[in-house]
Amino acid sequence: MQNDTILTMRGIDKQFPGTRALSKVDFTLRKGEIHALMGENGAGKSTLIKVLTGVYEKDGGSIWLEGVEGEAHIHSPQDAQKLGIATVYQEITLCPNLTVAENMYIGRTEGQIVPWKEYEKKATALLNNLGIPARAKQELNHCSLAVQQMVAIARAVDMNCKVLILDEPTSSLDDKEVEMLFSLMRDLKSRGVGIIFVTHFLEQVYEVSDRITVLRNGELVGEYAIEDLPQVELVAKMMGKDLHDLSDLEQIGSKHKAEDEIIYEAQKISSSESKPFDFSIHKGEVNGFTGLLGSGRSESVRAIFGADRVTGGKVKMKGKEVKISKPHDAMKAGIGYLPEDRKKDGIIADLSVRENIILALQVMRGFFRPMSKAQMEAFADEYIKALNIKTASQDTLVGSLSGGNQQKVILARWLLTHPDYLILDEPTRGIDVGTKLEIQKLVLKLAAEENMSITFISSEIEEMLRTCSRLIVMRDRNIVGELTGDQLTQAQVMKTIAGGGQ
Amino acid sequence: MNAKKTRKAGGIGQLMIPLIALGVLILFNLIRDPGFFSISLSNTGVLTGNLVSVIDSASELAIIAMGMTLVTASCGGQDISVGAVGAIAGSIFVCTLQAMGRITIWSVILGIIFCIGVAIMFCCFNGTLVSVFKIQPMIATLILFSCGRSIAYWFSGSATPQLSSPIIVAMGITIPGIPVPTPIFAVVLMGILLSLVFRFTNLRLYTQSVGINQGAARLNGINPVMIKMLSFVILGVCVAIAGVIGVSRIGQIAHQTLLVEIEMDAILAVAIGGNSLGGGRFRVVGSVIGAYIIKMLTITLYAMSVAPANVKAYKAIVIILIVLAGSPVIRNRAAVLLNRFRIGKETKAAAKGVN
Ligand SMILES: Nc1ncnc2c1ncn2[C@@H]1O[C@H](COP(=O)(O)OP(=O)(O)OP(=O)(O)O)[C@@H](O)[C@H]1O
Ligand SMILES: [Mg+2]
Numbered sequence: 001m002q003n004d005t006i007l008t009m010r011g012i013d014k015q016f017p018g019t020r021a022l023s024k025v026d027f028t029l030r031k032g033e034i035h036a037l038m039g040e041n042g043a044g045k046s047t048l049i050k051v052l053t054g055v056y057e058k059d060g061g062s063i064w065l066e067g068v069e070g071e072a073h074i075h076s077p078q079d080a081q082k083l084g085i086a087t088v089y090q091e092i093t094l095c096p097n098l099t100v101a102e103n104m105y106i107g108r109t110e111g112q113i114v115p116w117k118e119y120e121k122k123a124t125a126l127l128n129n130l131g132i133p134a135r136a137k138q139e140l141n142h143c144s145l146a147v148q149q150m151v152a153i154a155r156a157v158d159m160n161c162k163v164l165i166l167d168e169p170t171s172s173l174d175d176k177e178v179e180m181l182f183s184l185m186r187d188l189k190s191r192g193v194g195i196i197f198v199t200h201f202l203e204q205v206y207e208v209s210d211r212i213t214v215l216r217n218g219e220l221v222g223e224y225a226i227e228d229l230p231q232v233e234l235v236a237k238m239m240g241k242d243l244h245d246l247s248d249l250e251q252i253g254s255k256h257k258a259e260d261e262i263i264y265e266a267q268k269i270s271s272s273e274s275k276p277f278d279f280s281i282h283k284g285e286v287n288g289f290t291g292l293l294g295s296g297r298s299e300s301v302r303a304i305f306g307a308d309r310v311t312g313g314k315v316k317m318k319g320k321e322v323k324i325s326k327p328h329d330a331m332k333a334g335i336g337y338l339p340e341d342r343k344k345d346g347i348i349a350d351l352s353v354r355e356n357i358i359l360a361l362q363v364m365r366g367f368f369r370p371m372s373k374a375q376m377e378a379f380a381d382e383y384i385k386a387l388n389i390k391t392a393s394q395d396t397l398v399g400s401l402s403g404g405n406q407q408k409v410i411l412a413r414w415l416l417t418h419p420d421y422l423i424l425d426e427p428t429r430g431i432d433v434g435t436k437l438e439i440q441k442l443v444l445k446l447a448a449e450e451n452m453s454i455t456f457i458s459s460e461i462e463e464m465l466r467t468c469s470r471l472i473v474m475r476d477r478n479i480v481g482e483l484t485g486d487q488l489t490q491a492q493v494m495k496t497i498a499g500g501g502q
Numbered sequence: 503m504n505a506k507k508t509r510k511a512g513g514i515g516q517l518m519i520p521l522i523a524l525g526v527l528i529l530f531n532l533i534r535d536p537g538f539f540s541i542s543l544s545n546t547g548v549l550t551g552n553l554v555s556v557i558d559s560a561s562e563l564a565i566i567a568m569g570m571t572l573v574t575a576s577c578g579g580q581d582i583s584v585g586a587v588g589a590i591a592g593s594i595f596v597c598t599l600q601a602m603g604r605i606t607i608w609s610v611i612l613g614i615i616f617c618i619g620v621a622i623m624f625c626c627f628n629g630t631l632v633s634v635f636k637i638q639p640m641i642a643t644l645i646l647f648s649c650g651r652s653i654a655y656w657f658s659g660s661a662t663p664q665l666s667s668p669i670i671v672a673m674g675i676t677i678p679g680i681p682v683p684t685p686i687f688a689v690v691l692m693g694i695l696l697s698l699v700f701r702f703t704n705l706r707l708y709t710q711s712v713g714i715n716q717g718a719a720r721l722n723g724i725n726p727v728m729i730k731m732l733s734f735v736i737l738g739v740c741v742a743i744a745g746v747i748g749v750s751r752i753g754q755i756a757h758q759t760l761l762v763e764i765e766m767d768a769i770l771a772v773a774i775g776g777n778s779l780g781g782g783r784f785r786v787v788g789s790v791i792g793a794y795i796i797k798m799l800t801i802t803l804y805a806m807s808v809a810p811a812n813v814k815a816y817k818a819i820v821i822i823l824i825v826l827a828g829s830p831v832i833r834n835r836a837a838v839l840l841n842r843f844r845i846g847k848e849t850k851a852a853a854k855g856v857n
Contacts, residue, residue: 057838307721328723337721345721350714350782355707362704363723370704413722 004031006066006194007052007163013060014047014218016400018392021047024061025220027213029163029194031066034185036205037198039215040238040432041404042390045198046090048215049165053080053087066162081108086156090167090198090403090430094152096141100127100134104155126154131180145172145341146293153181157188164188165196168403170204171429174293174459182208200404200432201460202231216240239434255444255469258285262319263453264304264335264421269313271303275477276313279304281421284451286443288464291474291497297457298340300474301423304455305330305337307345318420331364336419338410340426340457342403346410349399353391354380356398357412364417383412388435403430411439415446421453422446428458440467461493473497516776516783519828520791523774527798531805538805549681552801560797561685562588562744565692566764567771567789569737572705575713576726576733577632578781579639580769581625584741586650588761591621591745593654596663596755605667614746621745622738624650629734633727647765655757664754674750685747689790692743696736696786709733713781767796770821776828795824 007029014022022044029035037045051058054074065072065083074080080087094103101116101123123136132150134143140151149172156164166185170178185195185208197209205212205226212229214221214237221237229237261283270276274296281287289297302308306324315324317333324330330337339345348356357380362371371379380394387408391401398409407430414422424443428436444467446452458464464471465488473481473496481496531538531552541551566584573581598613599605624646631642646653668678676683700706711719712729720726748760773779774795775788799820803813826832 305721326725327721328725331723339718339721344715345718348711348714348718351707351710355710359707359711360722362707367704367708368702370702370707 005029006031008064009048009052009061010063011061012048012051012058012063014044014051014056015059016392018396020218022051022058022218025215025218026223027220028223029196030211031194032189032192033210034189034195034197034208036209036212037196037215038205038212038234038238039221041408041430041435042217042402043215043238044218045215046167046402047218049087049089049167049196049198053077053085053165078107081159084160084162085165086159086161086163087165088149088152088156088167088169094140094148094155096139098140099136100138100140100143100151101136103140103151104158108159122158123154126158130154130157130184144294146174146177149173150177150181153184157184161193163194163196167198168200168430169197170199170201172293172459177293178204200430200436202234202433205234206231214238235433238432255286255467258282258447258453258469259451263317265316266304267314269303269315270311271299271306271308272311273308274299274303277303277479279472281453281455283420283453284447285470286447286454286456286468287470287472288456288458288468289472289474290457290461290464290493293459295474295497296477297474298425299477301337301425301455301457302339305335305423307337307339328363331360331417331419334420336360336414336417336422338414338422338424338427340429342407342410342429347398347406350397352395353384353389353398353401353409354394356409357383357416360413361416379416383416386415387412388438404432404435407431408435418450419452421455423455423457425457426459427456428460428463436463443467461490465490465493475499516785517788517791518776519824520775520788520795523824523827524791524795524798527795527802531798531802535805543681547679547681548676548683552805554683556794556798556801557686558683559801560793561683561689562747562761563764563767563771563797564689564790564793565740565744565747566737566761566768567775567793568692568696568786569733569740570768571772571775571777571784571786571789572709572733573639573730573737574769574772574777574779575781575784576709576730577639578713578779579632580765580772580779581628581643581734581737582640582765582769583624583628583643583646583650584737584744584768585761585764586646586648586654587621587624587738588741588745588748588764589651589654589755589757590624590657591617591742592749592755592760593657593757594620595742595746595749596665597658599665600663605665605669607669610669610673614742617746618739618742621742622735625734625738625741626731629731632734633730651757654755654760658755658757662755662757665749666753670750670753674747674753685751688743688747692740693786693790699736705732710783714783767793771796774821774824774828796821 005028009025009027012022012025025044025048027048037048039045047056050056052063052074054076057075063072063074068083072083074083095106098106101120104123105119120136127134127136132147132154134147134151140148143151149169153169169181173181189195199205209226211223211225212234213223214234216238259282262280263283265280267278268276269279277300289300291297303310306326306329310325315322322333324333348359354376358371358376365371377394384391384394389408389412390405398406401409411427428439431439440463443454443456447454456464456467469484471483471488471493472479473483473493475497480499483492483496539551539553541549541553544550570580570584594617595613598616599609602609628643628646631637632639672678673684708724708729711724712726716726744761749755771792772789774792775785777784777788799817800813803816808816
C-alpha cells in the first residue's frame with residue numbers, strides 16, 4: 001500500500017432483501033485526490049458511501065483509514081464524523097425548519113450551552129466566503145434546492161475533514177454554482193483532503209477528477225487514472241456494452257413537426273409564486289422553459305398544473321375553457337406533471353413501487369373505483385420493464401430504491417395516465433447517461449407517435465436543444481424570449497438569458 | 503432520514519410482534535392455570551369464561567381503535583377526545599329513546615343513527631381544527647377531551663336517565679337464545695364494514711399517501727383535507743357505536759365513567775398493532791389485536807390477584823416491552839442479526855460446495 005492513501009476499502013459486501021447491492025468491492029482513496037465514483041442507476045454508489053459513513057452496516061469486508069490503528073470501526077454517521085469523514089448525501093438530509101446556521105452546526109456542538117450567536121457569525125462568514133446566497137438566520141425551507149445543497153456542502157467543509165464525500169451534489173446546481181463548487185473542491189484538494197465525487201455528468205468528471213472507479217451491478221469494474229479512460233470507454237465500462245453498441249445511443253431520433261391544433265392555451269395565468277404570463281402548446285409539440293435556477297421556470301409550470309395557489313388567468317384545453325385551481329383539475333383536463341423535487345413532491349417513500357406507479361391513474365379513476373390487484377400488477381410490471389427500473393420486486397418500498405430509479409418510478413406514474421399534455425420538470429435529474437438518452441428518445445417518441453404535447457425542463461441546455469422545438473427563456477420570473485428553429489443554439493440561449501438578443 | 507428502510511410493503515411483517523405478544527400472553531396463562539381459558543355454558547345458555555370476557559369487554563376498545571388507526575394514519579396524530587365524544591354519543595342515544603317514549607327496535611335504530619350523526623359532528627369539529635387549521639391533533643382534541651363529558655351531562659338534562667328494556671339488555675349483554683355476547687357481534691360487523699370500505703374504495707391508498715407525504719399526495723390529485731376529515735368521520739361512527747354499547751351494558755348513561763380513559767388504551771392499541779404513530783402505512787387488524795392484548799393483560803393481572811392499584815403499573819411494564827420490541831431500532835438490529843446468520847449459512851454452504 002502506498003503511504004499517501006487515506007482510505008482503503010476491501011471486499012465490501014452489502015446485501016438487502018432481494019438485492020445484492022455490493023459484492024466484493026474495493027475502493028482506494030489517496031491524499032489530495034478527487035476520485036469519481038461512477039456507475040448506472042442502482043450500481044451501488046450510494047450504498048458504498050453509506051457503508052463507509054456508517055449509515056449501513058456492511059455484511060463483509062474491511063475498511064482502513066489513515067491515522068487509525070487496524071481496521072476502522074464505523075457503526076454510525078457520528079463515528080464517521082469523528083474520524084474526519086464528512087458527507088453530503090444524495091437526498092438532502094438537513095432539517096428544513098431550522099435556520100441555515102442551525103443546520104450547519106447541529107449535531108456538532110460540544111458542551112451544554114450552545115453559543116448560537118457565535119455560530120451565526122461563523123456561518124455568515126463561511127457563507128460569504130463560499131459565495132452562497134443565503135442568510136444564516138434564514139429558515140432552510142425558504143431557500144432553493146440549490147442553496148440547500150450548498151449549505152450541506154458548507155457544513156461538510158467546515159468540519160475540517162480528511163475525506164469529503166459528495167453524492168450527486170451538482171444535480172440541482174446551475175453552471176455558475178457548479179464552477180463555485182469545483183473551485184471549492186480544488187481548494188480542499190490542495191489542502192490534502194481526499195474527495196469522493198459521485199455524479200452522472202461526464203463532463204464534470206473529466207473537469208475535476210483525477211481518478212475514476214467504476215461499479216456495475218454492485219461489482220467493481222475497475223479503477224482508472226483519468227488520462228487512461230476516454231469518455232466513450234467510461235460509458236462502455238459503466239453499461240457493460242461494447243463500443244459499437246453505443247453508437248446507436250447517440251442518435252436520439254429527430255424532432256417531429258407539431259400539428260396545428262393547440263392543445264393548451266393560457267392567458268395571463270399566475271400563481272402565488274409566479275407572475276402572470278401567456279403560454280400555449282400545440283398538439284405533438286415539445287417545448288421547454290429555460291433560464292437560470294430561480295428564474296421562475298419551475299414556478300411557471302407549477303402554475304399551469306395548479307400546484308401552487310392559482311391567482312388568476314384563463315385556461316383553454318383543446319379549445320374549451322377549463323378552470324384549473326388544483327392539481328386534480330389539471331389531471332382531469334389531461335395534464336400530467338413530474339415535479340422538480342423528487343423527495344418532497346414526488347415519491348411516497350413508504351408505499352411500494354407498485355402503489356407509487358399506479359397512484360395518479362388510480363386517483364383519476366376516482367375514489368370509488370379501485371383497480372384490481374391483477375390490473376395494478378400488470379401496469380407496474382409493464383412500466384418496470386419499459387423504463388428498466390431496478391427493484392427487487394413490485395412490493396419493495398420505493399424509498400429504498402436508488403435515486404435514479406425513484407425518478408423512473410415517478411416518470412412511470414405519469415406515463416401511465418397517458419396525458420394529452422405532460423410537463424416534465426428535470427426528468428433526467430440523477431439519471432445515468434444511458435437512461436438519460438433513453439428518456440429523451442422517449443419524449444420524442446411520445447410526441448411523434450402518440451401526439452402528446454410535452455414541456456421538458458432541464459438544467460442541461462444541450463438536452464433541451466436536442467428535444468425541444470421551441471424554447472421559452474425566462475429571467476427574474478419573466479419570459480424574456482422565445483427561440484425556435486435556427487435560433488436553437490447554445491450561444492443564442494445564453495445570449496437571451498443574459499439579456500442580449502431577442 | 504431515509505436510511506435503514508429494509509422493510510417490504512405488505513405481508514405479515516407488521517403483525518408479527520402483536521401476534522407473538524398475544525401468543526406469549528396466552529401461553530403464560532395456560533402454564534399458570536391450565537383451566538384459565540375453559541369456556542362453559544351457563545344455565546342461562548350463555549358462554550362464560552375468561553376468554554369470553556376478554557373478547558367481550560374489549561369490544562368498545564377494539565371498535566374505537568379501528569377509527570383511531572385511520573386518524574393516526576392520515577394525520578400523524580391521535581384524537582384524545584374519543585372517550586368524551588363517546589359519552590356525548592351515549593347521552594344522545596339515551597335522550598332520543600326517552601324523547602320517543604316506548605323503546606322499540608325502530609326507536610333504537612333511530613337513536614343509533616341520531617347519535618352517530620352527532621358523534622360525526624363533534625369529530626368533524628376536531629377534524630376541521632386538524633385538517634383546515636393544521637393544529638396538532640392532540641392539542642385540537644384536548645378541547646373536547648376536557649369539556650366533552652360536561653356537554654354530555656348537559657345534553658341529558660343534568661340527570662343520569664336509565665333505560666330498562668329487554669332490547670337494551672339484548673344489545674349490551676346477550677340476545678336470548680344466542681350464547682355469544684352481543685358486543686362481539688358489533689366488533690365483527692364493524693370489521694366487516696371497514697374491510698368492505700377498503701375493498702371497494704381507495705381509502706387505504708389515499709390515507710397512506712396523505713400520511714406519508716401530504717405534498718406529494720396533493721400533487722397527485724388527492725385532497726388531504728378531505729381525507730383527514732373522512733378519517734375523523736369514520737372515527738365518529740366508531741365512537742358512537744362504542745358509546746351505545748357502553749350505555750347498553752349498564753342500561754344507564756354514566757357521563758363520568760362511560761368509556762373513561764379509553765383514549766389512551768386506544769392509542770396504545772394502535773401502537774401495539776405495529777402502526778406508526780407518526781402516520782402512514784397502517785393495518786387495522788393490528789390495532790384490533792392490540793386492543794385484545796390490552797384487555798387480556800388486564801384480566802390476567804386481575805386473575806393473578808394483583809391489587810387494582812398496581813395493575814396499571816404492571817400493565818405499563820408489559821406494554822413498554824411490546825412497544826420496544828416493535829420499535830425501528832430493535833427491528834433493525836434483529837434484521838441485521840438475521841441477515842448475518844443467513845449470509846453465514848450461505849457462505850458455509852458455498853464452502854462445502856467448493857470442497
Ligand atoms: N435501504 C435499502 N433497502 C433495500 N434495497 C436498497 C436499499 N438501498 C439501496 N438498495 C438497493 O441497492 C441497489 C444499489 O442502490 P444505490 O442507491 O447504491 O445505487 P446508486 O448507484 O447510488 O444509484 P443512483 O445513481 O440511482 O443513485 C439498488 O438496487 C437499490 O434498490
Ligand atoms: Mg445514489
